[in-house]
Amino acid sequence: MTFFIQVFIEGIALGAVYSLVALGFVIIFKATDVLSFAQPALAALGAGFICYFATEAGINFWLSLLIGIFLTGAVGLLIERTVLRQMVGEPVFSVAVITIGVDILIRTFLDDWIGDEPRFLGDSFTSYGNFGSFSIGEFNFKYLEMAGLFVAFIVILLLNLFFKKSRYGLAMLATSFDQETALAQGINVGRVFGLAWFIGGLLAAIAGFVFTGGFNTLTQLSFVLALRALPAVVIGGLDSIPGAIIGSLIIGVTQSLAGYYQYSIEEYFDINLGLGFSTVAPYIIMFFILLVKPEGLFGTKEVERV
Amino acid sequence: MLSVKNLEVVYQDVILVLKGISINLPRNKVVALLGANGAGKTTVLRAISGLLDIQNGKITKGEIIYDEKNITNSNPSEIVKMGVSQVLEGRRIFSEITVLENLKLGAHTNTQNFEKNVERVFDLFPLLKSREGNIAGYLSGGEQQMLAIGRSLMSEPDYLLLDEPSLGLAPKLVDQIAELVLEINNLGVSVLLVEQNANMALNISDHAYIMENGTIVMDKNSLELKEDEDVQEFYLGLNSNSTERKSFRDVKHYKRKKRWLS
Ligand SMILES: Nc1ncnc2c1ncn2[C@@H]1O[C@H](COP(=O)(O)OP(=O)(O)OP(=O)(O)O)[C@@H](O)[C@H]1O
Ligand SMILES: [Mg+2]
Helix, strand or coil, X not given: CHHHHHHHXXXXXXXXXXXXXXXXXXXXXXXXXXCCCCHHHHHHHHHHHHHHHHHHCCCCHHHHHHHHHHHHHHHHHHHHHHCHHHHCCCCHHHHHHHHHHHHHHHHHHHHHHHCCCCXXXXXXXXXXXXXCEEEECCEEEEHHHHHHHHHHHHHHHHHHHHHHHCHHHHHHHHHHHCHHHHHHCCCCHHHHHHHHHHHHHHHHHHHHHHHHCCCCCECCCCHHHHHCCHXXXXXXXXXXXXXXXXXXXXXXXXXXXXHHHHXXXXXXXXXXXXXXXXXXXXXXXXXXXXXXXXXXXXXXXHHHHC | CEEEEEEEEEECCCEEEEEEEEEEECCCCEEEEEECCCCCHHHHHHHHHCCCHHHXXXXXXXXXXXXXXXXXXXXXXXXXXXXXXXXXXXXXXXXXXXXXXXXXXXXXXXXXXXXXXXXXXXXXXXXXXXXXXXXXXXXXXXXXXXXXHHHHHCCCCCEEEEECCCXXXXXXXXXXXXXXHHHHHHCCCEEEEEECCHHHHXXXXXXXEEEECCEEEEEEEHHHHHHCHHHHHHCCCCCCCHHHHHHHHHHHHHHHHHHHHX
């Protein structure tokens, strides 16, 4: 039971970090009607920036972290201004393909810089406690995972405040409900689009750091970790913020449980599930949820058409 | 004065909808813009407030002048800031959020006078005050129309463009809307009132234009227009029975649905 609880909490922590990527995706989709498949590349790029500033440029790690996160937000903004602004009014599918192009472009440059060797990010999560982990009673936790859970929690609270209380948060909500009416209120919808991408970039970079910090390291394949947030969005509903969070937690817990219990399941049913089972399991969950609710758990009907 | 001069508008580069329209909205006046469905009334309002772009429409000729300033093709945000605010056809309130949040959005370009303006709106619509924390989607049709009007007053416009505020409302509520338009006008706001309900519009306006097929066919003092025989027959329905007018409305709804689906 202790083991189960520990695995479960690890899954929640993993899911919380996925939710950052998923939220970026949903915020961009809600505000601009663009399915952004560039989020994984932005996550890896954020990690790349942090790594560059903290290790190659020799800037203090925490400062590098901040710079890296904001720079990734700026790249998001730049993508919106230069590439996607031209595509306003084009079919959702063609625009989505464009974002895949952007994703590949970013990763091409990034991979070139990363090289073949894994890179440490210059943080000190490797040196905290016993190989970056600590124990409470029988439970053993990684500092980085728990930091990710904590940061995701804070970020979600801040986002909630932003949407409820700030002028542009409200404007972004309005734009996602009804763009024409938002324009009629004098809301600068172009600015809202840019802001959505900026936030998407920030969130991706934060997740990118948690995926690659400590012993995880940054490699050419790091973006795949962020890619796993995609089924979370589909499960929760493309246009639902609570959906993105809950979908991510489902994915995180599924992946974590599947990883630890794969052997027991295989033994019990006398089957072989294969090596990547823990990463495939979320897709299996996604498949079953979509059978019952094609628009995702919290998505609105309208999105079905997409 | 807000003037539309010889305006031509085309949708999707080929559909010519306004064919040289000129309209004047002097300060502190109520001007009515009447016409059957599809005449192009909404298009005139969109051209003024910069909302053609999102509809894939373009001004191909003519200009829009706001107190001597040419605002043709300005973006909607600048136009609202300047003092022109449009209430879209069909209320279009943000139904998922509260009444107060709707009003906050109306004040997007004018946050510094928020308290004063919200007070003014609550004075005009006391009902909204008692519902300020309610989700807007649960308001009745009449209340939603008041919220829509209140929301556009939050930017403190000098010119208010109202697109069919009486649409789908019971006669008693239509009277109430008419009174409100006059009250708003008394606060120093000029109103351009687009209406299907010609009777109501002619009763409260100083001047009126009648549109057909993208052109202005009549341009007269509202009192004079009311006396005009053709107007009486075609727009005030004095010679036709009331069931016919009702079916006219249904046709309109059908048309609108179809248009948005395509
Ligand atoms: N976005 C659009 N794209 C193409 N054509 C349009 C568009 N909007 C309106 N039209 C066409 O332009 C003409 C004028 O429409 P408009 O909505 O301005 O008329 P209206 O007088 O407001 O009608 P109603 O009383 O039905 O609201 C109609 O023939 C309509 O079909
Ligand atoms: Mg209309």
